[in-house]
Amino acid sequence: MTPHSPGTDQIDTLLWIGFVAAAIIVVAINFALIYAVRKYRAGRGAEPRPREDGRRIQFRAAGALTAFAALVFVLSIVFTEKANEAPTTDSAGLASAEAEPLTIEATGQQWLWRYDYPNDAFSYYKLVVPVDTAVELELLSTDVVHTWNVPDLAGKRDAVPGKTHRVVFRADEEGTYTGESASLSGQAYAAMRTAVEVVSPEEYEAFLEQQKADIQAAQDRVVGLIEGEEAP
Amino acid sequence: MSDRPRPEIVVDGFPRQRPRWLELATSADHKDLGRILLGGALGFLFIALIELLLMRLQLAIPENTFLSPVTFNRMLSLYGATAIFLFAIPLALGLFYYAAPLQIGSRGTALPRLGQIGVGLWVAGATVLYAGLLFTPSEGGVNPLAPLTELAFLANNGIDAWATATGLCTLGFILVAIDLLTTLRNLRAPGMAWRRVPVFAWAAAVSSWLLIVVGPVLLAALTMLMVDRNFDGVFFADGSGGAPLLWQHLSWIFFSGAYMLVLIFALAAIAEIVAAFSGRPLLGRGVVMGSLVAIAVLGTLAWMQNMLTAPIGTGWMYFAMLMSVALVVPFGLVFFNLIETLIGGAVRMRAPLLWAVGALSAISIGLASELSHSMVAAGWRLQDTVDSTAATHFALVGGAVFGGFAALHYWFPKMTGRTMGETLSRISFWTTALGLVLAFVPLFFAGALEGQVVDAYKFYDGTGVNAYNLIASIGSFVLAIGIVMTLVNAIQSRVNGPVAGHDPWRGESLEWLALSPPDPHNFDVLPDVRSAHPMRDIRAAIANRTSRPETQAPERQPVA
Numbered sequence: 001m002t003p004h005s006p007g008t009d010q011i012d013t014l015l016w017i018g019f020v021a022a023a024i025i026v027v028a029i030n031f032a033l034i035y036a037v038r039k040y041r042a043g044r045g046a047e048p049r050p051r052e053d054g055r056r057i058q059f060r061a062a063g064a065l066t067a068f069a070a071l072v073f074v075l076s077i078v079f080t081e082k083a084n085e086a087p088t089t090d091s092a093g094l095a096s097a098e099a100e101p102l103t104i105e106a107t108g109q110q111w112l113w114r115y116d117y118p119n120d121a122f123s124y125y126k127l128v129v130p131v132d133t134a135v136e137l138e139l140l141s142t143d144v145v146h147t148w149n150v151p152d153l154a155g156k157r158d159a160v161p162g163k164t165h166r167v168v169f170r171a172d173e174e175g176t177y178t179g180e181s182a183s184l185s186g187q188a189y190a191a192m193r194t195a196v197e198v199v200s201p202e203e204y205e206a207f208l209e210q211q212k213a214d215i216q217a218a219q220d221r222v223v224g225l226i227e228g229e230e231a232p
Numbered sequence: 233m234s235d236r237p238r239p240e241i242v243v244d245g246f247p248r249q250r251p252r253w254l255e256l257a258t259s260a261d262h263k264d265l266g267r268i269l270l271g272g273a274l275g276f277l278f279i280a281l282i283e284l285l286l287m288r289l290q291l292a293i294p295e296n297t298f299l300s301p302v303t304f305n306r307m308l309s310l311y312g313a314t315a316i317f318l319f320a321i322p323l324a325l326g327l328f329y330y331a332a333p334l335q336i337g338s339r340g341t342a343l344p345r346l347g348q349i350g351v352g353l354w355v356a357g358a359t360v361l362y363a364g365l366l367f368t369p370s371e372g373g374v375n376p377l378a379p380l381t382e383l384a385f386l387a388n389n390g391i392d393a394w395a396t397a398t399g400l401c402t403l404g405f406i407l408v409a410i411d412l413l414t415t416l417r418n419l420r421a422p423g424m425a426w427r428r429v430p431v432f433a434w435a436a437a438v439s440s441w442l443l444i445v446v447g448p449v450l451l452a453a454l455t456m457l458m459v460d461r462n463f464d465g466v467f468f469a470d471g472s473g474g475a476p477l478l479w480q481h482l483s484w485i486f487f488s489g490a491y492m493l494v495l496i497f498a499l500a501a502i503a504e505i506v507a508a509f510s511g512r513p514l515l516g517r518g519v520v521m522g523s524l525v526a527i528a529v530l531g532t533l534a535w536m537q538n539m540l541t542a543p544i545g546t547g548w549m550y551f552a553m554l555m556s557v558a559l560v561v562p563f564g565l566v567f568f569n570l571i572e573t574l575i576g577g578a579v580r581m582r583a584p585l586l587w588a589v590g591a592l593s594a595i596s597i598g599l600a601s602e603l604s605h606s607m608v609a610a611g612w613r614l615q616d617t618v619d620s621t622a623a624t625h626f627a628l629v630g631g632a633v634f635g636g637f638a639a640l641h642y643w644f645p646k647m648t649g650r651t652m653g654e655t656l657s658r659i660s661f662w663t664t665a666l667g668l669v670l671a672f673v674p675l676f677f678a679g680a681l682e683g684q685v686v687d688a689y690k691f692y693d694g695t696g697v698n699a700y701n702l703i704a705s706i707g708s709f710v711l712a713i714g715i716v717m718t719l720v721n722a723i724q725s726r727v728n729g730p731v732a733g734h735d736p737w738r739g740e741s742l743e744w745l746a747l748s749p750p751d752p753h754n755f756d757v758l759p760d761v762r763s764a765h766p767m768r769d770i771r772a773a774i775a776n777r778t779s780r781p782e783t784q785a786p787e788r789q790p791v792a
Binding site: 040057058068145182 | 301302305308371372373376377378379380384385386470471474475476477510511512515516519541542543546549550553554557558560561564565567568569571572574575576577578579580581585589592593596597599600601603604605607608609610612613614615616617680681682683685686687688689690691
């Protein structure tokens with residue numbers, strides 16, 4: 001898994017901070033535990049050492065823990081804010097999306113994602129977006145809670161029925177990024193996958209036109225079949 | 233008049249002894265009820281293991297077809313409900329219910345019939361959950377999120393059975409908690425102020441408060457769910473004024489509280505064990521007791537930590553993160569004081585302490601990774617991956633299985649008069665520890681590095697997680713073997729274990745003054761409690777008396 005959007009870069013950094021924080025806790029506690037039970041294993045007739053039950057040591061421990069927690073909290077907020085910053089379209093990106101991000105509707109339904117593009121074209125399963133362009137997905141759901149999850153491009157976001165949830169990313173490299181839904185949504189949940197195909201702005205424009213024409217052709221054929229009474 | 237026979241008193245011997253099971257089933261004694269909860273919980277641990285193994289078999293190889301998707305979801309739902317409602321919480325409550333009244337020197341509980349009804353409701357809930365196997369168990373997962381649970385999406389009775397079962401169990405827990413809290417509030421031995429209450433009994437009070445606060449929240453949510461499903465309600469339905477997110481808020485409040493309850497139980501039991509087996513009183517008793525309260529409060533307030541991917545404001549996410557990151561302080565202080573008590577003590581590495589140290593280690597790994605999950609942006613990557621499965625299992629298997637087994641080994645002599653076999657216990661410990669590492673450490677990698685999603689009935693070849701899952705599946709079998717060894721050990725030792733005295737571990741609190749097993753009325757005489765460790769005082773008084781010449785008159789009252 002490699003980050004391919006400014007937001008996921010920040011997520012990756014915070015992930016490493018979290019890993020280090022967790023490692024410090026695990027190592028400190030487990031080493032102290034092993035030391036305690038190895039060093040102070042009692043022989044026959046051993047007596048425990050007397051001990052002064054001071055308040056100062058408790059305050060020191062609480063102070064150190066509070067400092068650690070505060071550091072983790074502040075770092076988390078800093079990097080979360082950075083990850084939340086909406087990226088803007090680069091010069092290499094789609095020209096029409098320079099001021100406002102390119103908005104695409106992503107609708108989760110059992111067990112498929114549907115993407116609706118600005119020119120009324122739509123696609124299932126595969127989302128095609130231009131490279132170096134800020135893309136805003138509007139996550140919707142027609143039935144149950146789904147989680148849109150393409151870890152290379154953005155953090156997880158839930159699509160909850162009745163709510164609109166937004167996720168913004170800017171893919172920095174052409175290629176295909178895959179993801180799996182991450183909320184149990186019923187029987188075929190594990191099959192609910194998606195792919196984001198990042199292409200050049202020209203290819204994206206061409207895809208939109210092609211997709212629109214294909215959809216129109218398919219519709220015309222269905223209408224023709226119905227009118228010709230070849231199909232009910 | 234005189235020829236009438238004189239009245240005669242006929243005695244047919246002693247009243248007939250009723251069968252043992254009938255006595256147990258109709259008893260309102262906290263020790264019997266505690267043993268029912270504990271025994272039931274250990275039985276359901278075995279069943280939960282079978283469900284876990286079935287799921288892990290399905291996930292051993294990519295795109296496996298061993299279980300159908302529906303069967304997998306049913307196993308997942310049963311496993312979640314069993315592990316939480318039929319194993320972890322009743323195990324904690326059972327041991328609290330057994331030991332806490334003894335620890336405070338009470339001759340019974342304050343509201344025994346209430347506790348009896350509570351345990352009865354729990355048995356009813358367990359029956360409903362598994363009666364669901366006769367038709368269709370729930371397919372909604374561990375915490376079935378609305379609106380998947382609405383009639384439109386899961387039309388069979390599985391969700392109804394799940395909601396009824398968990399509702400009955402929760403109601404039962406609340407009643408037991410009320411009895412426990414009333415007992416702890418009113419029936420403490422003379423001289424036992426709150427500051428002298430043993431840490432485990434204190435934890436029983438904290439946990440009871442916690443259940444009384446979060447239990448009704450889940451009951452309310454379940455009631456709404458039942459109204460939605462059966463009476464055309466719209467509480468969680470989208471549109472018509474319903475709010476799917478409401479379910480998440482309410483259910484996560486309960487589940488966060490339950491998570492904290494298991495950890496509070498484990499840490500408090502470990503505190504008793506650490507004090508007994510290091511031969512000296514717990515360092516920073518007051519700090520540990522205060523920390524347990526802080527864990528209950530902060531941990532429950534951090535419920536939105538589970539909703540970082542949901543459409544809620546970033547401010548709420550920061551609030552949840554503040555609560556969970558703040559948990560570092562109370563958890564850290566408890567760990568610090570437990571380890572500091574061991575350092576410099578005369579440590580006897582008997583089975584209870586072995587399991588306790590294992591529990592501390594596992595809980596530390598679980599909680600440390602939960603910390604990284606609560607760091608908002610990192611949570612967007614880690615949540616809903618098998619990394620969170622691994623973190624939760626390290627913390628809760630550490631708390632409920634390792635901590636629970638530590639407590640079981642510790643109080644087993646009190647319950648049965650016999651100790652559990654030490655050799656089998658050690659073999660079981662190392663097998664279980666190895667199993668835990670093998671079963672869940674690979675999932676940390678699969679989740680954090682490759683993003684394998686949670687709850688899925690299959691994973692795909694070529695996503696880089698094949699080896700991780702295969703190791704995890706093998707590891708869960710090792711884990712199961714280890715756990716089963718201790719279950720067997722407990723069953724065997726009830727009749728065949730080495731006979732233990734009334735105070736085999738030289739514990740600190742009053743349950744070790746009672747007989748093993750205790751009489752129905754717990755104590756013949758009760759000492760005046762003068763400190764936080766009355767048994768230590770009693771031993772000192774006895775040593776004092778026997779070392780002096782016999783001229784001294786025997787004291788009329790046991791002194792503590």
